[in-house]
Amino acid sequence: MTDRKIDKKKKSSGIKTFPVPYFSEEIEENTEITTNKITNSSKQEIISQAIKLQLQGNTLQAKRYYQSLINQGLNDYIVFSNYGAILKDHGKLKEAEIFYRKAIEIKPDVAILYSNLGVILKDLGKSKEAESSQRKAIELNPNLAIAYSNLSNILCDRGKLKEAEFLQRKSIKLNPKLHNSYYNLGNILRDIGNSEEAEKLYRKAIILKPDFTDAYCNLGNLLSEVGKLNEAKDLFLKCIDLDPKSIHHLSNLITTLSKLCMWDELENYSSSINRLGIEGKSIEPMRLMYLEDNPLNDLKRAKKFNLEHRTKTFENIIYPKNKQIRIGYFSSDFRNHPISHLLSRVIELHDNSRFRIYAYSLNKVNDEYTNRVRKAVFCFREISNLSDIEIVELARNDQIDIAVDLNGYTQYNRMKIFSYRVAPIQINYLGYTGTLGSDYFDYILADKVIIPEENKKFYSEKVLYLPNSSIPHDDQRFISYNKYNREELGLPSDGFIFTCFNSIQKITKNEFKIWMRLLHKVEKSVIWLIKPHKVAMENIYSYATKYGIEKEKIIFADRMKLDDHLSRHSCADLFLDTFNFNAVTTANFSLSAGLPLITTQGKSHSSRMASSILKACDLNELVTQNHLGYENLAYELATKKEKLNRIKEKLKNKKDLSFFNSYKFVKDLETIYTEIVDYN
Helix, strand or coil: CCCCCECCCCCCCCCCCCCCCCCCHHHHHHHHHHHHCCCCHHHHHHHHHHHHHHHHCCHHHHHHHHHHHHHCCCCCHHHHHHHHHHHHHCCCHHHHHHHHHHHHHHCCCCHHHHHHHHHHHHHCCCHHHHHHHHHHHHHHCCCCHHHHHHHHHHHHHCCCHHHHHHHHHHHHHHCCCCHHHHHHHHHHHHHCCCHHHHHHHHHHHHHHCCCCHHHHHHHHHHHHHCCCHHHHHHHHHHHHHHCCCCHHHHHHHHHHHHHCCCHHHHHCCHHHHCCECCECCCCCHHHHHHCCCCHHHHHHHHHHHHHHHCCCCCCCCCCCCCCCEEEEEEECCCCCCHHHHHHHHHHHHCCCCCEEEEEEECCCCCCHHHHHHHHHCCEEEECCCCCHHHHHHHHHHCCCCEEEECCCCECCCCHHHHHCCCCCEEEECCCCCCCCCCCCCCEEEECCCCCCHHHHHHCCCEEEECCCCCCCCCCCCCCCCCCCCCHHHCCCCCCEEEEECCCHHHCCHHHHHHHHHHHHHCCCEEEEEECCCHHHHHHHHHHHHHCCCCHHHEEEECCCCHHHHHHHHHHCCEEECCCCCCCCHHHHHHHHCCCCEEEECCCCHHHCHHHHHHHHCCCHHHEECCHHHHHHHHHHHHHCHHHHHHHHHHHHCHHHCHHHCHHHHHHHHHHHHHHHHHHC
């Protein structure tokens, strides 16, 4: 439920690895030798023609030819393997496996057959068999580059990144023209934070294969992460040009256009938004939450994404009842990050006589927040270098009763460990704004504002309701002693200061038009935003001018340390929330600092979070039900200072507002944990 980056490292093209071609050079070189052994000239002609058709992409006719040969009793390993390749490409994996095993039975010493079978076994979720098949291929032919690349992909999926990196480098050394190996090595290096070399590898893959859409896609997302948004946009446009029928590529472009505030250009794709991630390939489900308020689509996208990325689910586990309930919090964000800004106090306040708290860190970063969590828990485990199976074994040895995933489908997630079951009870909480669409998460923690009873149908998890807001507050959060004045922040000394410190991609044209109308109507008013990419700034200025607002009325705030950022809130008058994806951590910060916030309550999870916080602060009057009500309320508060001052006075008395009671929040949470352990 926090303002955070989506995971684009692993999933930027919908898949993490790129399947190898089934017609490798090894098979094509042997084709003439094999066909020469067939005495019947018509059979030779059929095989040659079938191979030609298959290489041209006419798989339907090639399949007919192969079937005819098989029906005549021909036992040729290339016929069976190439037929299996066609079946694989049509998604008939089990049948493809049968045909490859038949090819191996006929010719058990051909390495590429084992490698291609290994790819099919991997897709079937038979990871151990897939690994054995690739290792057999390498045993038969130590110079088979594709087998090293395919084995690397298997190990990469298990989190064994060092060995996977070594194998991809070996593959490239053996065959410097194998574009897939450069691409896959780029993915690995991106995962471990070596963006510079990853970029070079993606570019090399594109040189070798100029129509390699997945390489363009991942390169685009990498450049987006390092702030090269314009170049990223061009790469995503190239993806669409190369593969116009695959609409999932649009999600990358749309995300980038949002970050660049290219709202007019975004409208060119508005008709496709309702289909993205629902038709065709899956996309990261969180991406379109910024542009759409539709809980049913959120569920559909999550289910599809989970189905395409899940691995084999293990049976549930049962432990002997522990004297203390063992809670495992899993996160990549035990660091200076919204998750830790919200959850650190919860972890500190757990009753250690009744609960044994474990923190499983999926990230190597260590800072003051990491240390804060480490000091608060019974056991802190840094597990980023462990494979998925190793993490599962570790957590099971710890006999965790409840695993709480704080990532969901966001950056650095390790979702597969939960499909293997790290604990008898698994909960989706806080890091992701919606359902995960899976059958291996038992519960989601929420409240009746974020998920009202009538919206339970949009969640694959059972809903656990906290009595107040399900978004925690840190009552130890420090506000800097540095007291800022408006002038030193670049703000006018008098007049009304609207602000929105949400990430820039949450802002759509709908909010912006309302904000511009408010600047017209409210005398001496400005709006204060977090400074985005320079192109986004230019576009915002351009839109403001289009709506008749001088650019001087748009002021951008530089980023600063959290305690100083909280202090500068006092220079603003009113926080204007975004619609489809609300303020969460930023709303918490604003209200903590005494700055009122107004929101519009939508239908989806991401559009109801600020409402949850405001209602727990007894500020229902700041929750509107539509855009007109939002605009009218903003104008009223900007022009009737006495009403705004009454709200500010209420925020000063935090001890009277349930949202700010960290102790009560933790007690309520522990009651839920106790009940579900007893129930299960």
